[in-house]
Amino acid sequence: MADTTTLLELTGITKRFPGVLANDDVHLEVAAGEIHALLGENGAGKSTLMKVLYGLYRPDAGEVRLNGEPSGITAPADAIRAGVAMIHQHFMLVPTLTVAENVALGLADNGVLLDTSGVAERVGELSSRYGLSVDPAAYVWQLAVGERQRVEIVKALYRDCRLLVLDEPTAVLTPIEVDELFVTLRTMATDGVGLIFISHKLDEVLALADRITVMRDGRVTGETTPSATSKEELANMMVGRPVQLAPDRPTVEVGPVRLAIDGLRVDGDRGTEAVTDCSLGVRSGEIVGIAGVSGNGQRELAEAVAGLRPVVAGRVDIDDVDVTGLHPSEVRAAGLAYVPEERMRDGVVAEFSVAENLILVDHNRPPFCRWGLLRLGAIADRCRDLVERFTVKTPTLETPAGNLSGGNIQKLILARELSSEPGVLLASQPTRGVDIGAAEYIHRRLIEERLRGAAVLVISEDLDEVLALSDRIAVMSEGRILAVMDRSEATIQRIGLLMAGSEAAA
Structure with missing residues (x-):
């Protein structure tokens, strides 16, 4: 982690839905240049918390601060302008547009035709810097799943994001693509980008993260670092009891x-x-x-x-x-x-x-x-x-x-x-x-x-x-x-x- 400047502060975030307390007085800090893993089971409150950050939900209590100031985020457009980007598990790309057109989609309208050649040139620069092999002229429908994820990351970098949220980013990748993604994320962190890495894969979290926050039932149950914990301890924090991660497989005679x-x-x-x-x-x-x-x-x-x-x-x-x-x-x-x-x-x-x-x-x-x-x-x-x-x-x-x-x-x-x-x-x-x-x-x-x-x-x-x-x-x-x-x-x-x-x- 190259920088210890606090980039994001979530303080006392509480969010209620009818019959459900989704976030209960949640505190989370992410530093510039930090890869911060957010762990928790389905329903733990991770997604709700990130939607509060991104302006999709308004908290019932608490505050979101960026660079020490109130964020003022009330909608995703505000988040994007503030340098916050989110890559969802299901990518938000238009298949019939090219990579460059997808990257440019939603940029400010200056009343003139978009210079796609300039976009393509910048996409090339970002791809080279962060090891993201993408062809700006390719149509998204032609791309494999791993390539589409790279487009999403390039799109975030093109908008000069300073905080990137990734929701289960390795779920659709091969092990080789996971390794390539981790190289990209570490390079982004070196450049001062803060990253929130949401995953249930404990090995990956321990290999990648600088810090780990665990949530259960809408609350933070622990914060730790990879060097100070183990898969078994993380699973225990997530579930609230000891968990057998590797199932016993007794020997059995194989038949026809x-x-x-x-x-x-x-x-x-x-x-x-x-x-x-x-x-x-x-x-x-x-x-x-x-x-x-x-x-x-x-x-x-x-x-x-x-x-x-x-x-x-x-x-x-x-x-x-x-x-x-x-x-x-x-x-x-x-x-x-x-x-x-x-x-x-x-x-x-x-x-x-x-x-x-x-x-x-x-x-x-x-x-x-x-x-x-x-x-x-x-x-x-x-x-x-x-x-x-x-x-x-x-x-x-x-x-x-x-x-x-x-x-x-x-x-x-x-x-x-x-x-x-x-x-x-x-x-x-x-x-x-x-x-x-x-x-x-x-x-x-x-x-x-x-x-x-x-x-x-x-x-x-x-x-x-x-x-x-x-x-x-x-x-x-x-x-x-x-x-x-x-x-x-x-x-x-x-x-x-x-x-x-x-x-x-x-």
């Missing part, structure tokens, strides 16, 4: 292949090929993890296996039974349980009660139905048992599923899917958006399925999760599985090269 994917070809939503000649087997008693950056065919592969998307060519077998192209209910009857990527869209009916969601796929079968009538007593007994066994926190069985937290919705889905003791479990992004405690529980349940003899296929963009759970790892890039390796052979460097499309690493 229960899920066989052979030469699968699947089209995406736009009719272009999303999965190309994909072949993979998952055996009884093993977890196979598929690693890859979002948008490389993982979602389409999962939906095709589950019967939710047509198969153009190839075959899917469950326990030697061809299920290719069957209705999802028939695939389920063949032994597949499916935990979908989008839990609110595909995993539950938000308006239905907890109980209704738990029997969603079994409501028309005994013991829950007889002579066309629901047996409410049997349903209640079964649902109470599942809620207890899977530690689903809900006020009542009649509570709408959409009222539960993300972690408890995911537990509800797991309870329903695992209650049938499936032969094959397909879990897509199983812990996305859930807190550390729920993620710990979900990991334990996946490993228990492995011990039971199920074949478990986990698709995750979280490389740490894939490495922690998997017996074997497949790497997917541009719709193809480039390599399958034993966990003992896997390194972050090799997986990172494969995620970036380097077949030489296979």
